[in-house]
Amino acid sequence: MLSKKTKYGLKALAYMARLEDKQPVQIATIAESENISLKFLESILLTLRKSGFLGSKKGKGGGYYLLKEPKDIKISPIMRILEGPIAMVPCVSLNFYEKCDDCPDENACAVHNLMIEIRDSTLNIFNNKSLADLI
Amino acid sequence: MLSKKTKYGLKALAYMARLEDKQPVQIATIAESENISLKFLESILLTLRKSGFLGSKKGKGGGYYLLKEPKDIKISPIMRILEGPIAMVPCVSLNFYEKCDDCPDENACAVHNLMIEIRDSTLNIFNNKSLADLI
DNA sequence: CAAATAATCTAGTTAACCGATAGGATAAAT
DNA sequence: ATTTATCCTATCGGTTAACTAGATTATTTG
Numbered sequence: 001m002l003s004k005k006t007k008y009g010l011k012a013l014a015y016m017a018r019l020e021d022k023q024p025v026q027i028a029t030i031a032e033s034e035n036i037s038l039k040f041l042e043s044i045l046l047t048l049r050k051s052g053f054l055g056s057k058k059g060k061g062g063g064y065y066l067l068k069e070p071k072d073i074k075i076s077p078i079m080r081i082l083e084g085p086i087a088m089v090p091c092v093s094l095n096f097y098e099k100c101d102d103c104p105d106e107n108a109c110a111v112h113n114l115m116i117e118i119r120d121s122t123l124n125i126f127n128n129k130s131l132a133d134l135i
Numbered sequence: 136m137l138s139k140k141t142k143y144g145l146k147a148l149a150y151m152a153r154l155e156d157k158q159p160v161q162i163a164t165i166a167e168s169e170n171i172s173l174k175f176l177e178s179i180l181l182t183l184r185k186s187g188f189l190g191s192k193k194g195k196g197g198g199y200y201l202l203k204e205p206k207d208i209k210i211s212p213i214m215r216i217l218e219g220p221i222a223m224v225p226c227v228s229l230n231f232y233e234k235c236d237d238c239p240d241e242n243a244c245a246v247h248n249l250m251i252e253i254r255d256s257t258l259n260i261f262n263n264k265s266l267a268d269l270i
Numbered sequence: 271c272a273a274a275t276a277a278t279c280t281a282g283t284t285a286a287c288c289g290a291t292a293g294g295a296t297a298a299a300t
Numbered sequence: 301a302t303t304t305a306t307c308c309t310a311t312c313g314g315t316t317a318a319c320t321a322g323a324t325t326a327t328t329t330g
Binding site: 001010014034088111117121122129 | 246
């Protein structure tokens with residue numbers, strides 16, 4: 001299940017991608033337009049800024065703005081920042097790998113091999129889609 | 136993230152699929168072989184029986200057994216029973232649909248359309264794989 | 271019949287996490 | 301100096317995941 005955090009984050013990024021000018025947008029504007037809790041969105045955009053997706057400006061006329069062209073912002077890194085691993089199981093995660101407690105031999109594990117397939121097909125979509133494709 | 140419940144359930148089913156004879160297997164045997172908590176596996180196999188995947192026999196020589204040939208047991212219904220919706224978001228779920236609170240127009244939602252693609256590619260795998268393919 | 275076997279059922283515990291909120295600190299513009 | 305808007309820390313209620321306890325029921329075997 002996709003967390004609300006990720007869902008809201010993607011929606012906010014898509015909102016910014018839709019704007020042709022690169023003027024900063026205020027949190028409140030996005031929150032209202034997309035029906036997102038203001039305070040919650042605040043923390044989400046903050047993490048997106050700290051991870052290098054967004055720039056920000058304080059004070060009047062301030063807000064958040066995309067640091068790159070929408071077409072150059074792929075979905076997978078956003079997912080990894082907001083949602084965590086893309087794989088359904090840590091033992092097939094490329095960026096968040098963790099060995100299973102059970103399972104002496106990964107290659108012999110039925111679930112492992114199935115989940116590799118799922119990971120690859122999911123990754124194939126997230127890697128090849130940009131913010132520009134979402135709007 | 137795949138729950139342990141689903142993971143253990145799939146592993147147990149794969150275990151049974153590997154046996155050529157259709158003799159009942161005891162919970163304890165599977166639990167030990169696959170390093171799964173006995174009591175937890177107990178409740179998992181019970182739900183799988185109630186959903187029609189497994190048959191059971193009580194008393195000596197009893198246990199659980201598959202009701203169909205491994206090649207005739209697809210992954211998707213197992214996932215739906217143990218894990219719930221396959222879609223990452225309720226608004227794109229085929230079997231567990233639910234409207235989003237935010238989002239006045241689904242077709243205009245960036246996340247919605249992205250998640251439809253993910254659902255389809257995932258479903259494509261789960262629908263076309265059987266227990267026999269896992270082993 | 272009685273003892274052993276193994277599934278069935280009900281219920282509870284514990285820890286982690288999600289979504290949201292509160293309240294003040296900081297920085298920039300007017 | 302005042303307003304505007306991000307930044308930051310902390311907290312909290314609710315839910316769920318993962319597991320555990322203990323008693324019951326049904327079946328087989330001696």
